Amino acid sequence: MNKILAVSLISMSLLMSCKDEKKETNVEVKQDVPAQSVTQPQLKFKNKAHELVYEMTQNVGDYKMLLDKKDVVYTLTYQTPDGKEDIITEKYIFNGEWSYGRYTKHERTLPELKGIIEQGYDGNEYWLKQDGKIITDINALKRVAFNRPTNFYWFTMMAKLTDPGLNYEYVKTQKINDINYDVVKITFNSEDGKPKDTYQVYINPETKLVDQFLFTVMDFGKSDPLLMQLEYIDVDGVLIPAKRKYKASNWDAEVTDKPWINVNWTNIRFNNGLDQATFTK
Template identity: 65%
Template sequence: MKIKTNLILSAFTIFALTSCKNEGKENKAETPIDKAVEEKQKFQNQAHELVYQMTQKVGDYSKLASKKDVVYTYTYRIPDGKTDIITEKYIFNDELSYGAYQKHERTLPDLEGLIEQGYDGNEFWIKLNGAPLNDAAALKKVAFNRPTNFYWFAMMQKLLDPGLQYEYVKELTINNTTYDVIKVSFNTSKPSDIYQLYINKETKLVDQFLFTVMDFGRTEPMLMIMEYEQVEDLLIPTKRKYKKSNWDAEVTEEPWILVNWTDIKFNNGLTKADFKK
């Protein structure tokens, strides 16, 4: 999951990254030509511009944030068949996050009943069957999962967050599809996660990407492959699978971890009270 938003994997607790604050944009009266020139001047390099073009195809963060909030079902299945089914809820402003684990064979499997976890803008919390849990290890996972799951949902838009660096790696053809390969990293003093995006030159979409999980000491990448779904006026990568790889995007023989997002609904009228413990 930052890009630093670090992904969660390993055992395999939910992959992810921790999210960066999105900055607002001033509304200015300007012509399309002026706007294009302004955006061009903001680009660090060609790689940055290609990421920008991708966000225009899927829908940028201002378009996502205009939806106010989202509710959807998150299904996560590991190779041994163990599955989590979670009702996820986010408010885009302040990046509030809630998850209700209807099924948790992978996450806290020893607990029975409904597990809820949330972030209300100030506090991370977890409850079992309506009763708060104060277990330090469980709360640590919540502090990782909540911003991580939010980031995964908004990742394509948040690839334009402040503090990111972009590098054009190469042009590459895989199975008759040509990609611009872009490295995205954080400008930070400590080790941070790296993304290597494969942007389809024809569709402008990220068909797949490599990522590290530095919070868990994983410097070798995982490969994520995605399929998109049109939801209102956004393209959302709702079908995902990932597993171990190398920096040439060559995967191992082990099975894929499968992730699906379904029943996505925006503008549900959620308030901050819905995210309180």
């Protein structure tokens, strides 16, 4: 079953805040995550929009290429207009979508927890540590269950846009800064009756890259789109949208005078031979 993360670009502070309740529990925390693309079956294109997205993934690197890289380690820096900042060492194993984050600075993610915090997902369980001590508070764990798959998905998103269960619609050609973009709408099948997010990607016909995209965050009732703009770097043959910024927009992707939220991925390294023990509680 294909599921899409409620994208908040790495736990968007403008969309959620977590209140630390004292009640502790061992209740399992569940979070929608997109289905993993372990293999890439031969595709039969649904329409022109589907083919354009496929061509993009072949240009930047598909999920099979990420699986061949085994794992990744990088530094994520997230800055909001009010000056708050998170600095995280992110680690993923692509086969199984295992995810780990070590927060040396977390002014917008669980700021009530002092010191170093660690979050993990081992393919089965989400967990949280503060200065090495296990935290079992349900609200804090819900934040982890949002952060871990969200951060993973943002890093792998371009490769995963041909996952099964996605719907593609060619919207229009739109000229922005002298580039006639192919605009494609992407939606996700809902098997639980809950509303799913919508993406509207702007594919540069010359570079075959998504230079920007619009997205909703339906888990938080955010049906008005946010605009994400991207800059890419080449890391071992994979094109990574490592410099990112986003803010509120409309479905014509008009840029307003509202401030940007800035996100940067640096020191990206593939195939580190990560030990699975890093991801377990």
